[in-house]
Amino acid sequence: MDIPTLKAARSGDVNAAAGSWMSLSKECWQAVNDIHANGVDPLKANWKDRVGDAAGRKLEAQANALEAGADIMRGVAMVLDGLGAEINRAQLLLDSALGMARDYGLTVDEASGTVTAPGGAASSLDSVVQEVGAMVREALREAAQADQQAAAELAKLGAATCETDPNKALNVLQNEASQVELTMYQGGIPDGQDPRLVADWWKALPDDQRRQLMLSDPVTLANLPGIPDDVKLELRGGPGAKYDRVKMVQWALDHWNDDSVDRFDDNCTDFASEALLQGGLTPKWDSWWGWRGDDTWGRSDDPGDDWLSQRTDYSKTWAGAQNMHDFMMRHGGQEVAPDQVKPGDLVYYEEDSDQDAQDGKGVIHHTAVVTAVTPDGDIRYTQHSGDQKDVSIAGRMDGFQEQRGHQKLHFVRVNPDW
Incomplete structure (x- = not known):
């Protein structure tokens, strides 16, 4: 990657391509739903002989192929979204470096990226030459890395165009694309070895780009030398926060598939509660009834192995999705709109139909931790029990x-009043 190539890159075209692939994915899903509603389901209900069964299986196979295609196409859109964002950020840093070079009368060789001072002023401008050179190299590194990552992942997705297994398309191909997108954002952040470079990089970004990075990778930014202290404080929850949102997210990302943290057969809400606890949220204890009180949240450090110990050493709000949601909402929590969600919030799933035999309509049955939000507003979550990371x-x-x-999805910002 050289300076002319980065200058000529058109992030807007990449973003437009991402939008087109996303539209195709949605159209495929609409076709899937139409096939089920107007073909598969009526056949099962009204044509119950061998011929009807064969016709239903044929339609279902077509729906599966379209579903797999829809999930793969969404993966393509994710990768392109990441590439477009990183091209834009690299160009912003390069523009800032070239602007500084002009201000100090420095020369930047566009083929090699070498920065030189005018004759006779080299010694007095050494530090500026180094600073501009570091910015140029970082901009080219970010763009080249994103380009390489995108090319590799798009080649993999392109090779899967004949995939008809929806499970593989979603849980392998789309999940990998999702991880690659977030890896691009993380790779577009300086490594922190030069705090001055980090400060220059951060300064070169407009406010909306800074906000996007705070949402897509709060853990890296909160621990990066050169990021302003007020930004780090905001990432962790701001002044007076009762738990550290960055530590909560970091714990969830570190333990999403760690079976050693399991305490129950179904650990989704247990996992979310533990993430809050590891983030520093103080348990709410009843001095008389302990964890058995009706208005408590927390667990014992030694729960024991038997069912009775678990029942007495964990509050009923610790591992039950409905109970935890209701408790947090009673005690300062607030439901936030999807476009206001940020890492460290929780997402609760409420059954909104009579289709599921286990949970009736209106029951909140699942909890997950929001661990990232991408620049296009795509909310990523991490969960345990059906282990998923940043999906x-x-x-x-x-x-x-x-x-x-x-x-129905409920995004809840925990804000304890105890």
Whole structure:
């Protein structure tokens, strides 16, 4: 990657391509739903002989192929979204470096990226030459790395165009694309070895780009030398916060598939509670009834192995999705709109149909931790029990609802009043 190539890159075209692939994915999902509603389901209900069964299986196979295609196409859109954002950020840093060079009369060789001072002023401008050179190299590194990552992932997705297994398309291909997108954002952040470079990089970004990075990778930014202290404080929850949102997210990302943290057969809400605890949220204890009180949240450090110990050493709000949601909302929590969600919030799933035999309509049955939000507003969550790390709510929702029926999502910001 050289300076002319980065200058000529058109992030807007990449973003437009991402939008087109996303539109195709949505159209495929609409076709899947239409085939089920107007073909598969009526056949099962009204044509029950061998011929009807064969016709239904044929339609279902077509729906599966379209579903797999929809999830793969969403993966393509994710990768392109990441590439477009990183091209834009690299160009902003390069523009800032070239602007500084002009201000000091420095020369930047566009082929090699070498920065030189005018004759006779070299010694007095050494530090500026080094600073501009570091910015140029960082901009080119970010762009080249994103380009390489995108090319590799798009080649993998392109090779999967004949995939007809929806499970593989969603849980392998789309999930990998989701991880690559977030890896691009993380790779577009300086490594922190030069705090001055980090400060220059951060200063070169407009406010909306800074906000996007705070949402997509709060853990890296909160621990990066050169990021302003007020930004780090905001990432952790701001002044007076009762838990550290960055530590909560970091714990969830570190333990999403760690079976050693399991305490129950179904650990989704247990995992979310533990993430809050590891983030520093103080348990709410009843001095008389301990964890058995009706208005408590927390667990014992030594729960024991038997069912009775677990029942007495954990509050009923610790591992039950409905109970935890209701408790947090009674005690200062607030439901936030999807476009206001940020890492460290919780997402609760409420059954909104009669399709699921286990949970009736109106029951909150699942909890997950929001661990990232991408620049296009795609909310990523991490969960345990059905282990998933930084996966897309929007990307997985169609498949989830196909199995369990329509869902209502509740995004909750925990704000304890105790």
